[in-house]
Amino acid sequence: MHLPAILPWGAAEGFSKQMLLVLLSVAIIATFFVLAARKQQLVPGKLQFAGEAAYGFVRNGIAKDIIGGRDFIKYVPLLFSLFFFILVNNIYGAIPLIQLPTFSHVGGAYVLAGLVYFTWIAIGVKKNGLRYFKLATVPSGVPWFILPIVIPIEIISNFLVRPVTHSLRLFATMLAGHLIVMIAGSGIEYLVMQENILLKGTSVLVLAGAIAMYMLEALIMVLQAYVFTLLTAIYIEGALHADSH
């Protein structure tokens, strides 16, 4: 399914289809939004309206609702870029011939989750100083004798598990969807090749199932982009308001 490396680039690795698609996604997103935002008018045209609706979805639907306050606008660029970067790269998986969600390879998911991880820790430290680590791991209002249990749990869940789940959630859903579609395609091909006409006919059932899975996968692609961005906003909000949690 994967095209061979485009360039023999580095020792065992090549410039893959995946890498090309990542760069293409950047071009698509940047072109669309720069075009939509270029001729700004108070009464928007169709393209501008679509751009504003997409931008407003992340700005108001995620950043403003979750982070709120006056300074949510600082985090809009990160959330906006994350959402559309992941969205376009996921949707690749639903487009015939491309059929490859970028994050079905774990590397990209690690990179984005890692960026978010360091971003929210930096925000927490900047906002609260080094006291932030105490605020994030020692919950208030817990009896002292439970603290020895709670503090390790908090450290593990906040600082160790969180980036792993954040990245693997995206990667696993994309890989699973990619595999299902691929396996269904192979299964259909295998069944169609059979001599027995009845066995050949069962490929129709697999096709119906594959279409249903394809629809579900398309939904999950959009949903995971939203979930990843939403979680990022929640982490940032938690870091900003650590003293009230």
Add this chain to the structure above:
Amino acid sequence: MAQLIISAATEGEVNPLMPNIWEMGVVLVGFAILMFIVVKFVVPMFEKTFAERAEAIEGGIAKAEKAQAEASAALEEYKQQLTDARTEANRIREEARAEGAQILADLKEKAAAESARITAQAHAQIESERQAAVVSLRSEVGTLATTLAGRIVGESLNDDERAARVVDRFLADLETQNAGAAK
């Protein structure tokens, strides 16, 4: 196709959780480029439009409120003017009514005076005419009576002086009689 999957699976020690370092690099660079474009162009442009639009709408609302205030002020003024005009009209009407009444009274008085004057004049004229009639009647009746009496009793009574005295006495008696009868 099936062969491909099998070969990919049997290729063996590829752990799906192990990242390809070059892919990570490409995603990092691609995302950095996207972030740069978004921070530099997309967000400022959209925010500018949002701010302008909010301003336009709020400015429009402020303008409408101002127009509303002006309109209600004008209405208040018109109402005030209307009230003033109504008061003025009432006052003028009252004045006119009073003046009319005054004029009517004057005219009535004047007419009464005129009629009184005319009546008095008529009375005086009648009185003087009556006087004249009485005087002329007195002499004429005297003459007639003496003539008549002379004719009845003869020439002896032709002495005018005596006759006049007799007649005067007679008329005076007559007058007292009349006066007494009038009472």
